[in-house]
Amino acid sequence: MKIIVIGAVAAGTSVIAKARRNSESAEIVAYTSGGDISYSGCGIPYYIGEDYIKRGNLTPRDAKWFESRFNMKLNINHKVLSVNPNLKTIEVLNEITGETFEDSYDKLVIATGARPRKIDFNNNNNIFYIRDVETGDVLKKFIHETSPKKALIVGSGYIGLEMVENLVQKGIEVTVIETNSSIGRIDPEISIYLEKYLAKKGVKIIFNDRIKNISEDGKSIYTENGNTLEVDFTVAAIGVIPNVDFLKTSGIELGKSGAIKVNKYLETNLQDVYAVGDCATTYSLLTGDETYVPLGSTANKMGRILGDRLTGGNLEFKGILGTSIFKVFDMAFASTGLDEKEALEKGYSIEIIHNIKPNQTEYLETSREMIIKAIADRKTGKLLGVQILGENGVDKRIDVFATLLTFGATVDQLFHLDLAYAPPFSTTKDPVNYTGMILNNAINGKNKIITPKELKEKRDEFLVIDVRSKSQYETAHIENAINIPLETLREKVKELDKSKKIAVHCNKGVTGNMGQNILLNLGFNAYNISGGYLNYSTLNNSSKVSKI
Numbered sequence: 001m002k003i004i005v006i007g008a009v010a011a012g013t014s015v016i017a018k019a020r021r022n023s024e025s026a027e028i029v030a031y032t033s034g035g036d037i038s039y040s041g042c043g044i045p046y047y048i049g050e051d052y053i054k055r056g057n058l059t060p061r062d063a064k065w066f067e068s069r070f071n072m073k074l075n076i077n078h079k080v081l082s083v084n085p086n087l088k089t090i091e092v093l094n095e096i097t098g099e100t101f102e103d104s105y106d107k108l109v110i111a112t113g114a115r116p117r118k119i120d121f122n123n124n125n126n127i128f129y130i131r132d133v134e135t136g137d138v139l140k141k142f143i144h145e146t147s148p149k150k151a152l153i154v155g156s157g158y159i160g161l162e163m164v165e166n167l168v169q170k171g172i173e174v175t176v177i178e179t180n181s182s183i184g185r186i187d188p189e190i191s192i193y194l195e196k197y198l199a200k201k202g203v204k205i206i207f208n209d210r211i212k213n214i215s216e217d218g219k220s221i222y223t224e225n226g227n228t229l230e231v232d233f234t235v236a237a238i239g240v241i242p243n244v245d246f247l248k249t250s251g252i253e254l255g256k257s258g259a260i261k262v263n264k265y266l267e268t269n270l271q272d273v274y275a276v277g278d279c280a281t282t283y284s285l286l287t288g289d290e291t292y293v294p295l296g297s298t299a300n301k302m303g304r305i306l307g308d309r310l311t312g313g314n315l316e317f318k319g320i321l322g323t324s325i326f327k328v329f330d331m332a333f334a335s336t337g338l339d340e341k342e343a344l345e346k347g348y349s350i351e352i353i354h355n356i357k358p359n360q361t362e363y364l365e366t367s368r369e370m371i372i373k374a375i376a377d378r379k380t381g382k383l384l385g386v387q388i389l390g391e392n393g394v395d396k397r398i399d400v401f402a403t404l405l406t407f408g409a410t411v412d413q414l415f416h417l418d419l420a421y422a423p424p425f426s427t428t429k430d431p432v433n434y435t436g437m438i439l440n441n442a443i444n445g446k447n448k449i450i451t452p453k454e455l456k457e458k459r460d461e462f463l464v465i466d467v468r469s470k471s472q473y474e475t476a477h478i479e480n481a482i483n484i485p486l487e488t489l490r491e492k493v494k495e496l497d498k499s500k501k502i503a504v505h506c507n508k509g510v511t512g513n514m515g516q517n518i519l520l521n522l523g524f525n526a527y528n529i530s531g532g533y534l535n536y537s538t539l540n541n542s543s544k545v546s547k548i
């Protein structure tokens with residue numbers, strides 16, 4: 001059996017390695033455009049920002065190493081121009097000599113990845129894209145040779161923000177332009193914390209705007225909202241396009257995203273043709289719907305599964321949660337599962353909670369608060385999605401949540417998780433346990449939660465009681481809220497109207513929950529405002545949101 005693999009970075013090389021581990025008899029041939037294989041695309045922003053990271057750190061293996069380790073033929077600088085599924089042949093261009101030739105396959109693996117979406121203007125002067133090591137080389141050289149002072153980043157997704165950190169690290173003043181009203185795919189009320197953090201780092205983000213034109217030298221950027229930005233260069237990170245153009249005449253079926261449609265066996269609609277990695281669609285583990293979330297973690301997994309299947313194994317692709325994480329300066333953002341908009345679009349009746357908790361025992365100087373937004377299905381009690389922003393401990397919590405989502409956990413199960421605790425690592429009840437407690441109380445118990453957004457919409461229906469101290473209330477408070485500090489609540493409660501719905505809150509939620517319990521136990525219809533005043537204040541992008 002002859003397997004041809006097109007593309008040899010994350011997905012393609014994983015196919016090769018697994019296929020060879022399973023079988024000594026398969027003939028394996030790969031063609032890949034460009035000279036680098038199996039590189040760490042994810043490391044490119046750090047390669048640009050840090051002098052100690054060398055090119056070789058991103059490209060630890062070359063074609064020769066791969067050929068000898070896996071007894072296969074790896075043709076670098078070879079681009080596949082077309083596929084003929086009837087004859088089971090491919091047409092290949094040798095990028096060095098310009099020669100073209102045909103090769104034939106029994107099984108064909110397409111692992112051609114994706115390329116950056118371009119911003120299209122009359123010229124491309126000083127506009128950079130980050131995708132492979134060569135694009136990283138170009139920008140690194142440009143920075144080294146011209147010592148630029150100002151940069152514009154187009155797009156506030158994870159690549160854009162990783163570039164922010166690494167350009168600032170190089171002493172460059174960075175502005176970001178974003179068409180949406182919040183950062184990347186972060187829900188707005190969480191995005192606000194990150195916006196404020198970045199502002200403190202001197203990073204300006206222009207929202208709800210896009211580039212209209214760029215001057216001939218690439219140094220003056222004109223936006224649709226009338227801004228003119230003077231910069232030395234621009235990095236565009238506005239998403240990717242799957243590399244499938246060479247398949248135009250093959251009859252291959254594409255999904256909504258333009259990526260190749262595959263089933264759980266990673267088969268395309270063409271006999272003996274498979275697709276993996278950023279050029280392929282995936283599907284949601286939660287809803288089963290087709291989705292496209294191009295990530296290295298998924299590409300590697302798909303590659304291993306396909307390598308196994310091609311050589312007699314029976315692994316299946318189970319779908320994804322879209323779990324991802326990135327860091328910008330000391331702040332990390334991670335998400336898994338559905339966000340609020342997606343959950344609503346899917347028709348779930350959702351419970352949303354915001355939980356602000358330290359990553360470790362508070363008296364330790366490395367202790368930092370993180371904000372967790374969690375969404376669950378009111379009907380089944382199943383967790384649907386989580387977003388976390390914080391400086392420390394975000395990675396471990398998101399992985400616990402991703403595991404819970406993978407196995408279909410219901411909110412009542414989260415509290416019972418036996419998670420590791422010692423002061424440097426967590427709190428006696430971990431933020432994951434707390435998230436479960438709050439969600440479970442809200443869905444299955446008596447402690448109803450109201451989000452700031454819901455409260456704003458239904459403000460007339462609620463009497464808002466602020467149980468924080470008088471001085472906190474005087475600094476800033478929800479409009480028309482009554483201040484009854486918690487210690488006086490039992491006494492003042494007699495003055496309250498029992499027929500009214502009450503929304504009680506403190507700063508982050510914990511004292512508000514105590515106030516809610518007092519009111520509930522005394523027969524009031526009380527809700528706790530999710531995430532307290534801190535979260536409420538994000539609604540108006542209030543300058544009072546200082547830090548988490």
Ligand SMILES: Cc1cc2nc3c(=O)[nH]c(=O)nc-3n(C[C@H](O)[C@H](O)[C@H](O)COP(=O)(O)OP(=O)(O)OC[C@H]3O[C@@H](n4cnc5c(N)ncnc54)[C@H](O)[C@@H]3O)c2cc1C
Pocket residue numbers: 006007008009010011012031032033034036040041042043044045078079080081111112113114115130131132159243246276277278279294295296297298299
């Ligand atoms: C800056 C950056 C940071 C990232 N950070 C992360 C991260 O932190 N975490 C994460 O999970 N993911 C991250 N990613 C995404 C991750 O790099 C990709 O998901 C992963 O590289 C996809 O692997 P792939 O093998 O499917 O495709 P690719 O890496 O795109 O490789 C495809 C290869 O196929 C070649 N090719 C294309 N067309 C042809 C053709 N016709 N003939 C022959 N060869 C062809 C291409 O030249 C390329 O070499 C990041 C990406 C970038 C750019």
